Amino acid sequence: MKIYQFFLYFSNNGNFQIKIDYLCTLMEKFVHINNANDFAKEFGAPVLHPMVCVVHFDELGPIHHVLNKMGVYAIFVQDNFPTGATYGMGGYDTTQGTLTAASPGQIIGKVDDGRREVYHGWVLLFDADFMRGTVFEERLAEYHFFSYNVNEALQTTEGEKQLMWQLMELLRRFIKHREQTPLTDRIVQNYIVQVCDYCQLFYQRQFKMATQQQSDLLSRFQRLLTDYYDQGLQFKHGLPNVKYCASQLFLSSNYFGDVVRSATGDSPTRIIQRFLVDRAKSMLVGGLSVTQVADGLGFEYPQHFTRFFKKHAGLPPSKYVASLQKK
Numbered sequence: 001m002k003i004y005q006f007f008l009y010f011s012n013n014g015n016f017q018i019k020i021d022y023l024c025t026l027m028e029k030f031v032h033i034n035n036a037n038d039f040a041k042e043f044g045a046p047v048l049h050p051m052v053c054v055v056h057f058d059e060l061g062p063i064h065h066v067l068n069k070m071g072v073y074a075i076f077v078q079d080n081f082p083t084g085a086t087y088g089m090g091g092y093d094t095t096q097g098t099l100t101a102a103s104p105g106q107i108i109g110k111v112d113d114g115r116r117e118v119y120h121g122w123v124l125l126f127d128a129d130f131m132r133g134t135v136f137e138e139r140l141a142e143y144h145f146f147s148y149n150v151n152e153a154l155q156t157t158e159g160e161k162q163l164m165w166q167l168m169e170l171l172r173r174f175i176k177h178r179e180q181t182p183l184t185d186r187i188v189q190n191y192i193v194q195v196c197d198y199c200q201l202f203y204q205r206q207f208k209m210a211t212q213q214q215s216d217l218l219s220r221f222q223r224l225l226t227d228y229y230d231q232g233l234q235f236k237h238g239l240p241n242v243k244y245c246a247s248q249l250f251l252s253s254n255y256f257g258d259v260v261r262s263a264t265g266d267s268p269t270r271i272i273q274r275f276l277v278d279r280a281k282s283m284l285v286g287g288l289s290v291t292q293v294a295d296g297l298g299f300e301y302p303q304h305f306t307r308f309f310k311k312h313a314g315l316p317p318s319k320y321v322a323s324l325q326k327k
Contacts, residue, residue, distance in 0.1 A: 034072075037050070058120050077123075078122070154203055160198075235298065239299065285321070
C-alpha cells in the first residue's frame, strides 16, 4: 500500500506512466515472504519449525540478492549488508555490526542483479500468528524498532552483536533437536521475546548516546516549532504534530519519540502541547481574544482551543487572563 501512495504522489508531476512502469517492474521482482520458511527455502537453508526460521548466513556461502516483501517479522543481525539495498524507499547503512528489524508489509533487501555475495550474521523470522496471545503481542506496541527507518538501525557493539548471535544459535539448536509440542513452542516464543527485549535494551543504549552526540536535537525541535509559526504553516496545516516534526528532522515518528523520551522523560506530543500553551499564554497576555489566539495557533474552532487550554493549563483562557489582572 505504501508503494502505491509513493508513486501516485509523484504522478502529479507528469511522470505517471514512468513511475507505474517502474512499480510494475519492481513488483515482479519481489520475493513474497508470506511465512517464515519462505526465506529459508529461497536460500536452501534448513526448515526446522513450521512458523519460525533461523538462518546463519555464514553457512550458506555466496547467495543471490532478494527484494523481500515481508509478511512476517524479521530481525537481522549482520556484519555486512548488500550495497545499495532497499528498506522501504530508503537504503541500508552497511556499517559493520548492524541490527535491522522488519514487520509484515515492509520491503527489505535488494533486487537480484545476478551477483552473489557472502554475508556474515543471522536472521530470525517468525510468523505473526505464532506469537498470538503471548507476551510478544502485549509488548509489540513498545517494540518500535520494527518500524524504524534504516538510518535508525541499531549500531551494535561487539558484545551486543555476539550476544544476539548466541541467542540465535541457541534458538536454532533448540528447534532443531526438539520435537514440536505446546511446551517447546512456548519455550521458542520465550526465546523470541528475549531477543526482542534485548533489541529494546540495546536501542535504549543507542538513544542515550544519540542524545549525547546530538545535543542539539531538542533545540532543533524547539526551533522547528517556532519556525512553524513564523512561516505561517498553521494556517495551511493546522497544529504542528509529531509526524511533521520527525520528518523535518529526518527521523521516523517512533524513533524520534524514543530519543526525546530518553533525553527528557517526556513525549514529543507533551512537549508540543507545552509549547502551544506557552505561546497561547503570551498571545492572551498580549491582548488577543480567544478567537484570535485559536486562529493564530491553528485550531479549527475557538471552543477546541478553550478545551485544550483548560486541560493543559488547568483553567479556561478567560480565567487565566483574569488571574493575571488581579496580581
